Structures are given as structure tokens and as C-alpha cells.
Amino acid sequence: MEDTIFVIDELNVFYGEKHALKDVTCEIPRRKVTAVVGPSGCGKSTFLRVLNRMNDLIPTYRHTGSIKLLGKETLTMDAVSLRKQVGMVFQKPNPFPKTIQDNVTYGPRIHGVKNRQRLKEIAERSLKQAALWDEVKDELKKNALNLSGGQQQRLCIARALSVEPEVLLLDEPTSALDPIATQKIEKLIEELSERYTIIIVTHNLQQALRISDYLMFFYVGELVEFDTTEKITTNPSDPRTSDYLRGIFS
Amino acid sequence: MRRKRVELSAKVLVTFAALLTSIIVFGIFYFLISDGVRVFGRVSPKDFLFSARWYPTYEDAEFGILALLAGTLSVTGLTLVIAIPLGFVCAIFLAEFSGRKSHDAIKYIFELMAGIPSVVLGSFGLKYVSRWLMEHFPLHVWTGLNVMNASLMLSILAMPYFVTLVEDALRAVPRDQKEASLALGANMTGTIFRILLPQARSGILNAIILGTNRVIGETMVVLMVAGGATMVPSTIFDPVRPLTSAIAGEMGEVELGSTHYFALFMIGVVLLAISTVFTLIAMKLKRSKGK
Numbered sequence A: 001m002e003d004t005i006f007v008i009d010e011l012n013v014f015y016g017e018k019h020a021l022k023d024v025t026c027e028i029p030r031r032k033v034t035a036v037v038g039p040s041g042c043g044k045s046t047f048l049r050v051l052n053r054m055n056d057l058i059p060t061y062r063h064t065g066s067i068k069l070l071g072k073e074t075l076t077m078d079a080v081s082l083r084k085q086v087g088m089v090f091q092k093p094n095p096f097p098k099t100i101q102d103n104v105t106y107g108p109r110i111h112g113v114k115n116r117q118r119l120k121e122i123a124e125r126s127l128k129q130a131a132l133w134d135e136v137k138d139e140l141k142k143n144a145l146n147l148s149g150g151q152q153q154r155l156c157i158a159r160a161l162s163v164e165p166e167v168l169l170l171d172e173p174t175s176a177l178d179p180i181a182t183q184k185i186e187k188l189i190e191e192l193s194e195r196y197t198i199i200i201v202t203h204n205l206q207q208a209l210r211i212s213d214y215l216m217f218f219y220v221g222e223l224v225e226f227d228t229t230e231k232i233t234t235n236p237s238d239p240r241t242s243d244y245l246r247g248i249f250s
Numbered sequence B: 001m002r003r004k005r006v007e008l009s010a011k012v013l014v015t016f017a018a019l020l021t022s023i024i025v026f027g028i029f030y031f032l033i034s035d036g037v038r039v040f041g042r043v044s045p046k047d048f049l050f051s052a053r054w055y056p057t058y059e060d061a062e063f064g065i066l067a068l069l070a071g072t073l074s075v076t077g078l079t080l081v082i083a084i085p086l087g088f089v090c091a092i093f094l095a096e097f098s099g100r101k102s103h104d105a106i107k108y109i110f111e112l113m114a115g116i117p118s119v120v121l122g123s124f125g126l127k128y129v130s131r132w133l134m135e136h137f138p139l140h141v142w143t144g145l146n147v148m149n150a151s152l153m154l155s156i157l158a159m160p161y162f163v164t165l166v167e168d169a170l171r172a173v174p175r176d177q178k179e180a181s182l183a184l185g186a187n188m189t190g191t192i193f194r195i196l197l198p199q200a201r202s203g204i205l206n207a208i209i210l211g212t213n214r215v216i217g218e219t220m221v222v223l224m225v226a227g228g229a230t231m232v233p234s235t236i237f238d239p240v241r242p243l244t245s246a247i248a249g250e251m252g253e254v255e256l257g258s259t260h261y262f263a264l265f266m267i268g269v270v271l272l273a274i275s276t277v278f279t280l281i282a283m284k285l286k287r288s289k290g291k
Ligand SMILES: Nc1ncnc2c1ncn2[C@@H]1O[C@H](COP(=O)(O)OP(=O)(O)OP(=O)(O)O)[C@@H](O)[C@H]1O
Pocket: A015, A018, A020, A039, A040, A041, A042, A043, A044, A045, A046, A047, A058, A060
């Protein structure tokens, strides 16, 4: 199916004894913005980090079930090629303490791009896509840590885009930012959804409603509801969802 | 009111302790240097530093420490060549690849290693390593007590220390840096070489400097297994007499107030100077890491 990026079937995730995700089955649409919401500790980050196998680093972590990315099973494929297709942006901006240019060429270089002209082009394209180019084009050789928090986060988005992924995972990308920087990133996410599949975890329900096409609602490890944002906000089918939307638990 | 008084007396006590410590340290510096410089009444600084002839008990006594210095440098250098690569491999394994059990087991072994008294290590080198060297390199080795033997023993001494410091430096790199690299599709090796090691650089340099400092100052091991010959070594199997072992070996028999006596103190000053320079560099690195 052209319109589906991830097909997830009976996914169960454990940290040691802790059953963190329970029987998650769903299909995530391609080139749309899907927002993942739910109370704290319900498994949102866990879900996101299963999609690019970031959790493989945790010794107690286990999973069962299947996640197919464009038809290919991800849970058994090579983590390197999976992560090349499924980029990630973290909650706290975490640029490398290198120049802006080196930040956005790190990915391509580890994947074997050596030509300097080509690297320059990639840097420019990624920074333009992340709406950062105009602000930094004259100081590409400056250390990325000198940028503001919001600029750093857009640099991290540019860095993720530099390897031309299919999917961009964002885990509360604006929670460390001020309202104006947040607004810029929300606008950016909308633009990016034309070319990329975006899956974003957010604690800010208003934000989820503003930017998402689809909404996933998790509750204590269960995927309670998954539908278009419009359908869920106007007519939720589970009482827990409507409680959450009314702000009964946060 | 009462609390204030307690606070005040604590302050006085701490100030006093700090003062006393500084007085003792500077006192040591002062006596060492004031005795040491008196050697220059009879030997020129140039001969002292740049002559390799150390014949302190001859009729026509000579006091050139170049050979001793060469002994210290060769033993220290070879120790670093052995211990740094090995130490890196161990530290990287401990910080990034070991499971909890293997991590604890290896740490335990290093702790045991760190607890070996240097005189025991010296005895081991004297009895077993020297024989082993004689048997396995018969063409090169004319005495089992030599630079190689000393460096092997000193590596055992330095490794636990070095590995711990490098592991700490690697662990001090924020986790999100490693995740950022992996999330871009880098493998673990690439992440270690491109992200972790560069970001741990100052901690690693610090580990190398502190480790070197420790190796230079170590006395018992080199006294026992370096061979004791006052010569500039031409191979790693030559015997040498490092600065520390000259002091330790000769101080007991020297006549108070003789030129030899002052020369030994001057060697102490040289050692102190080397160690001070290293410590200052390490402190500077630590400060720049804080930025
Ligand atoms: N490394 C881990 N080891 C053990 N348990 C974990 C680990 N990481 C998460 N958990 C547990 O799994 C559950 C889901 O955690 P997760 O971080 O996915 O929640 P979340 O929805 O992202 O929460 P938040 O909104 O606070 O970020 C929680 O109960 C958490 O305690």
C-alpha cells in the first residue's frame, strides 16, 4: 500500500518484567503528521523508540510482534539501514559540539559521501528544509552550541533530514523551547509533512490538534484509539479518550 | 547564635589546616631546592644535566644525570606504549560493550591489580619476568633486568588507574550525543571514534598525564627490575638506572653534605619539576573541560 508507511502487528514491548506496550496493532499513514498523545508513562516514547530500534541499547528491553516499514520487517533488519530511513529528533536539542556544517554533514559522511561539493549541497538543502538556512548561511563554520535553543532544535531536524529519511520521529521536540521557537517548529513540521512521514510525541494537546492529521492515544501501554484528529476530537469512541481530551488526566 | 559560633570555628579550623598543609608543602620544596642547588657549587648545571657520566663514588667523581634521565624516559615511554593502547581497549570495552556481569568482573580484577604492592610486583619481575625474557629473547637479552621488564611491571601498575580514568571520561559524554549519532545510522565503532573519543578528549589527556606522572615517580619497581646500569639504553633490553632508583639506591650510603648528597637532592628537584609541570597541565585541562 502506497499510503501506509508502518504496518504494526501485535507489538508487545517489555523492560524486564515491565510490560510497556500491549498488543499494539495499527497502520501509520505515509506523508502525514501523526501525533502520539497520552498521560505520562503510558509508553509514547517507548513506541517511538521501537520504530527506529533506539531501545536496542537497553539491556532489559524485549519485544514481540512485527513492524513493517514499506513492507520490510524492521525488528530483524539491520539497525543501521533502518535508522537511515527513520530519523529521530530528541526532546532536548542535542547538536554535536562541532560546526553547524559538520553537524549536518555528519550523517552523509558516515554513510560514505566524501565529495566536498556534494556535502555542501546536502548541508544547504537540509538547512533550507529545516528553515534555518537564512539564519546561519554566513556562519556555517561557527560552533553549533552558540545557536539559540530553537535554532539548535531546527539544526537537529536538519541533521536528521541530511540522510534523506522516509520518516521523522520527534519526541516532544518543543517542550524545551519558548513559544516563538515552538511556533516555528510547528510550521516547519507542517511543511515537512509533504515529503516526510512525521510521528510526533507531544504533551501539548493543543499542539497535537494544531499540527496533526492523525492522533494516537495511548493509555498505560495500550493503544486506545487511533484515527484522524478530526474524528477523535469531534467524536471519540472510547471514554478514556474523551476524558483525556477534557483534561481529566494529563 | 550557637550555629554562628560553630560555623566560625569550623572556618578557623579549615583555614588553619589549609595553611599548615601549604607550609609543609612549601617547606619540602624549599629544603629540597636549597640543598639541591648547592651541587652547582662543584658541578656546572650544564654538566649536571647534559653529561651522561654518573660516577658519584669515584675518586674523580662525576655527576651527569643524562643517563639517569634517559633511564626514566625510556622506561616511562615504553610503559606508555604498552599501557595506553591496552588501556584504551579495556576502557572502551568497559564503557560501551560490557554487560553488567563482565563489567563487574573486569573492574574487580583491576581493583585487585591496583592493590598489588609495588615491592611484590618488583619481586615478580625479578624472579619470573627476567627469566622469561632471557628464555624468549636470548639473542637480544643479556640481562633479564632491563627497560622491558620494568615497563611490563609498571604497565601493570598504571593500567587500573589509566583504565578507570578513561572509562570515566567516556561515560561523562552525555548519552544524547551517542543517541544522536546512532539515530543517524552510525554504527557503534563510528560513534566511538567520531563522537565519544573526541568529546572525552580532555579527560583522556588528563588520564594520560596523571598516569605518566605516576609512572615517572614510581621507585620500588624500577629499583628492583630496571637493571641499575648507568647507561643510555640503545635497545629496550638494555638495563637502565632511572632517576628515582638512583635516589633510593644511593641515598642510604651517601655522606651528609657531600657533593653526591646534594646531587641526589637536585635529582629530586628535577623529578619534582617534571611532576609539577604535568600536574599543572592536568589542572589546566580539567578547567578547560569545565567550560
Ligand atoms: N529503560 C527503562 N527501563 C525500565 N522501564 C522503563 C524504561 N523506559 C521506560 N520505562 C517504563 O515504561 C513505561 C513507558 O515509558 P515511556 O518513557 O515510554 O513513557 P512516556 O509516555 O514517554 O512518558 P512521558 O510522557 O513521561 O515521557 C513507563 O512506565 C516507564 O517507567
